[in-house]
Amino acid sequence: MINVAVLGYGTVGSGVVEVINTNNDIVSKKAGDKVNIKYVLDLRDFPGDPVEEILVHDYEVILNDPEVEVIAEVMGGVEPAYTFVKSALLKGKSVCTSNKELVAKHGPELIEIAREHHRNFFFEASCGGGIPIIRPLIECITADDVQEIVGILNGTTNYILTKMSKEGLDFDTVLKEAQDLGYAERNPAADVEGYDACRKISILASLTYGKNVDFEEVYTEGITKITDVDFKYANKIGYSVKLFGKAKKSEGKFYAYVAPVMINAEHPLFSVNGVFNGIMVKGNVLGDVMFYGSGAGKLPTASAVVSDMVDAIKHLNDNVAIDWSADKLELTDIKNSKKKFFVRMTGDAKEMESAVKSAFGESEIITLDDLSGEFAFITDIITEEEYEKAAAGFDNIITRIRIE
Amino acid sequence: MINVAVLGYGTVGSGVVEVINTNNDIVSKKAGDKVNIKYVLDLRDFPGDPVEEILVHDYEVILNDPEVEVIAEVMGGVEPAYTFVKSALLKGKSVCTSNKELVAKHGPELIEIAREHHRNFFFEASCGGGIPIIRPLIECITADDVQEIVGILNGTTNYILTKMSKEGLDFDTVLKEAQDLGYAERNPAADVEGYDACRKISILASLTYGKNVDFEEVYTEGITKITDVDFKYANKIGYSVKLFGKAKKSEGKFYAYVAPVMINAEHPLFSVNGVFNGIMVKGNVLGDVMFYGSGAGKLPTASAVVSDMVDAIKHLNDNVAIDWSADKLELTDIKNSKKKFFVRMTGDAKEMESAVKSAFGESEIITLDDLSGEFAFITDIITEEEYEKAAAGFDNIITRIRIE
Numbered sequence: 001m002i003n004v005a006v007l008g009y010g011t012v013g014s015g016v017v018e019v020i021n022t023n024n025d026i027v028s029k030k031a032g033d034k035v036n037i038k039y040v041l042d043l044r045d046f047p048g049d050p051v052e053e054i055l056v057h058d059y060e061v062i063l064n065d066p067e068v069e070v071i072a073e074v075m076g077g078v079e080p081a082y083t084f085v086k087s088a089l090l091k092g093k094s095v096c097t098s099n100k101e102l103v104a105k106h107g108p109e110l111i112e113i114a115r116e117h118h119r120n121f122f123f124e125a126s127c128g129g130g131i132p133i134i135r136p137l138i139e140c141i142t143a144d145d146v147q148e149i150v151g152i153l154n155g156t157t158n159y160i161l162t163k164m165s166k167e168g169l170d171f172d173t174v175l176k177e178a179q180d181l182g183y184a185e186r187n188p189a190a191d192v193e194g195y196d197a198c199r200k201i202s203i204l205a206s207l208t209y210g211k212n213v214d215f216e217e218v219y220t221e222g223i224t225k226i227t228d229v230d231f232k233y234a235n236k237i238g239y240s241v242k243l244f245g246k247a248k249k250s251e252g253k254f255y256a257y258v259a260p261v262m263i264n265a266e267h268p269l270f271s272v273n274g275v276f277n278g279i280m281v282k283g284n285v286l287g288d289v290m291f292y293g294s295g296a297g298k299l300p301t302a303s304a305v306v307s308d309m310v311d312a313i314k315h316l317n318d319n320v321a322i323d324w325s326a327d328k329l330e331l332t333d334i335k336n337s338k339k340k341f342f343v344r345m346t347g348d349a350k351e352m353e354s355a356v357k358s359a360f361g362e363s364e365i366i367t368l369d370d371l372s373g374e375f376a377f378i379t380d381i382i383t384e385e386e387y388e389k390a391a392a393g394f395d396n397i398i399t400r401i402r403i404e
Numbered sequence: 405m406i407n408v409a410v411l412g413y414g415t416v417g418s419g420v421v422e423v424i425n426t427n428n429d430i431v432s433k434k435a436g437d438k439v440n441i442k443y444v445l446d447l448r449d450f451p452g453d454p455v456e457e458i459l460v461h462d463y464e465v466i467l468n469d470p471e472v473e474v475i476a477e478v479m480g481g482v483e484p485a486y487t488f489v490k491s492a493l494l495k496g497k498s499v500c501t502s503n504k505e506l507v508a509k510h511g512p513e514l515i516e517i518a519r520e521h522h523r524n525f526f527f528e529a530s531c532g533g534g535i536p537i538i539r540p541l542i543e544c545i546t547a548d549d550v551q552e553i554v555g556i557l558n559g560t561t562n563y564i565l566t567k568m569s570k571e572g573l574d575f576d577t578v579l580k581e582a583q584d585l586g587y588a589e590r591n592p593a594a595d596v597e598g599y600d601a602c603r604k605i606s607i608l609a610s611l612t613y614g615k616n617v618d619f620e621e622v623y624t625e626g627i628t629k630i631t632d633v634d635f636k637y638a639n640k641i642g643y644s645v646k647l648f649g650k651a652k653k654s655e656g657k658f659y660a661y662v663a664p665v666m667i668n669a670e671h672p673l674f675s676v677n678g679v680f681n682g683i684m685v686k687g688n689v690l691g692d693v694m695f696y697g698s699g700a701g702k703l704p705t706a707s708a709v710v711s712d713m714v715d716a717i718k719h720l721n722d723n724v725a726i727d728w729s730a731d732k733l734e735l736t737d738i739k740n741s742k743k744k745f746f747v748r749m750t751g752d753a754k755e756m757e758s759a760v761k762s763a764f765g766e767s768e769i770i771t772l773d774d775l776s777g778e779f780a781f782i783t784d785i786i787t788e789e790e791y792e793k794a795a796a797g798f799d800n801i802i803t804r805i806r807i808e
Contacts, residue, residue: 015689018689019547019689020547022688022689023547023548023549023688023689026546026547026548026549027546027547029727030546030547030727031546032725124544130687130690130691130693131693132540132544132545132693135540135543135544136536136539136540136544139539139543139715140528140536140539140540140711141536141707141711142430142431142434142435142710142711142714142715143423143424143427143430143431143434143706143707143708143710143711143713143714144427144430144707145427145430265675268696270675271669271674271675283534283707284426284427285419285422285423285426285427285703285704285706285707286534286697286698286703286704286707286708287534287697287698287701287703287704288697288698289534289535289536289695289696289697289698290694290695290696290697291693291694291695291696292672292693292694292695292696293690293691293692293693293694294690294691294692294693297691299689299690299691300689300690300691302547302689303545303547303548303687303689303690304547304690306546306547307544307545307546307547309547310546310547311543311546314725321436321718323433323434
């Protein structure tokens with residue numbers, strides 16, 4: 001029998017308990033030993049819940065019990081998670097976490113401590129919820145020079161954008177609805193400002209390139225400025241707007257950003273809708289592969305945490321190498337990266353067309369029949385810097401969205 | 405330095421050599437040791453090709469060289485691949501293969517020999533080309549009771565069906581075009597009759613359920629009867645026709661089949677077009693996850709083979725457990741499985757409607773404006789057996805396609 005503990009009995013924590021109990025036969029068979037939850041840590045009490053029998057309020061009980069070999073940390077936030085996880089690893093316990101704040105901030109250090117102690121620090125659930133993506137990056141895509149990793153990494157914003165796209169609603173209306181349904185937090189900044197996606201792409205990029213991507217250096221733009229009118233144009237030309245987290249290697253330089261982008265039906269992530277997530281990896285020999293599934297939610301996320309626990313049990317005294325060093329990956333300013341831009345402008349399309357083309361290169365003009373006083377266009381392929389320079393010559397730009 | 409050998413210098417074999425050479429720094433770093441191709445086996449000569457320096461015609465040279473620790477078998481076909489692979493494993497060499505015929509027929513035995521000798525038999529490239537799917541099934545999706553695994557597993561037939569759908573062409577025209585482009589073999593039976601997809605779903609189902617699915621027992625129907633008229637109806641109602649390989653667990657029973665099916669845009673595999681493959685796994689807690697990418701092709705397939713070689717080198721004297729026993733998984737006759745059916749019938753829709761509904765349950769009638777003398781309908785959800793019974797009462801059925 002293998003004893004495990006779960007830190008936090010919130011949404012994901014109660015999911016982890018449910019998955020281990022519901023699928024105990026399967027989980028124990030895959031782990032090679034009967035899996036038993038010895039403790040659940042939470043500050044709260046849960047009167048009437050069977051968890052009461054194994055509930056503890058004091059982390060020291062778990063930390064100092066040598067029978068506990070694997071810990072699931074599903075509390076979220078950097079502290080006290082960091083202190084708890086670090087002390088567990090130092091005591092020779094393996095840790096599996098869904099906590100992207102912790103992993104983005106302290107990943108290399110915790111990986112290194114686990115390595116030194118022949119234990120494991122796993123974090124499959126920190127990106128893409130239930131979707132296997134961390135382990136495939138570490139264990140499967142090992143023959144390729146990865147050119148690019150790009151994902152729809154936040155279910156809340158994808159739900160909002162999908163709803164805006166399909167129902168023609170504005171951002172505030174959909175956000176309120178998402179909050180009422182529990183899909184968005186009352187303070188939605190972590191999602192809608194792109195901070196959550198930023199941590200996730202930083203983790204994925206660090207694993208892809210083996211060096212540490214500092215999430216605070218990743219250019220991050222949220223979806224709060226996307227409007228229903230943007231979607232009218234997008235729908236007309238067969239595009240959709242998605243919040244992308246992207247890391248790219250080009251001519252030996254590395255770029256990373258989080259921003260809303262327009263994509264068309266040719267893009268493998270085009271049909272990733274609602275609360276689903278999708279992550280695409282482009283290898284130099286593999287081409288594009290895509291991973292798709294529930295990017296959040298109690299049980300899918302818990303499934304990923306428990307899969308990590310199974311792997312930690314299979315490798316109890318045996319560190320699985322994770323190539324993510326503390327060395328910093330130098331990111332290049334995205335001003336040098338090239339793409340097309342979708343731009344909305346007040347004024348008359350015909351009158352402005354020649355000025356637009358001379359500033360932004362060979363551009364495609366788009367007008368909406370039921371909207372006067374403005375028009376839109378798609379620029380030539382230019383750098384971010386060239387775009388900024390050209391845009392500085394106009395005082396009538398309403399918005400611009402990158403095209404991928 | 406680790407010495408490896410490649411058996412077969414055809415499309416995939418030359419791809420393996422190219423990937424190991426092109427990405428040698430990355431491959432060697434991931435493997436933890438410099439990877440060196442010591443031999444390539446082929447009966448043919450390749451005058452002027454650098455491979456000449458390491459080309460051998462006699463397998464005994466490789467088998468008896470103790471320096472060769474990992475072998476890539478990319479010849480295809482059951483023999484002599486089976487004899488070569490078995491003898492390599494018995495000699496303590498790990499083997500990685502892209503050969504689905506070999507894996508479908510001798511998988512459990514070769515896995516067992518590898519286990520006994522503390523070596524590995526890996527076959528990521530046997531299903532889904534470059535898409536990581538075998539390793540995710542073994543290593544990632546370990547917390548779930550998997551309800552279903554379903555995939556578009558054959559790029560040739562998906563190319564044909566996509567082309568028929570988008571361009572309104574008939575089967576024979578598109579097949580000929582695919583043959584001229586090299587996407588289909590001159591003898592296309594393995595692809596278009598579903599035999600290739602059948603081997604692949606048998607491998608995936610065996611890994612999912614831990615017991616051996618005998619591919620000869622899997623109901624298999626190809627795409628040769630799909631016509632351009634079927635696509636006219638499908639397009640009208642927003643459906644597409646795909647060749648599915650599917651294995652399903654329902655009420656403790658197991659079903660497996662290969663057949664063309666109609667799916668609509670809600671299905672995660674709907675937008676898997678052209679030569680791409682997609683595989684969906686449905687877990688009881690994970691929900692649906694989908695894996696997508698190039699299902700064939702020289703370099704994507706070679707990328708998967710080389711990833712296996714990297715893993716084999718990382719686990720040189722250490723068997724990675726693969727849960728696929730020789731015990732037979734009993735498959736239930738698909739006559740008990742329930743679904744809707746798309747049916748085309750000669751005659752007049754209005755005249756036939758009540759007879760159709762009394763035989764097939766609440767059915768949706770579909771007519772095409774430019775096609776008289778026939779109509780189509782979608783049945784209620786019924787078993788295959790109920791469908792057969794109902795259909796026996798009509799002599800005017802043109803075709804039927806399952807709906808998923």
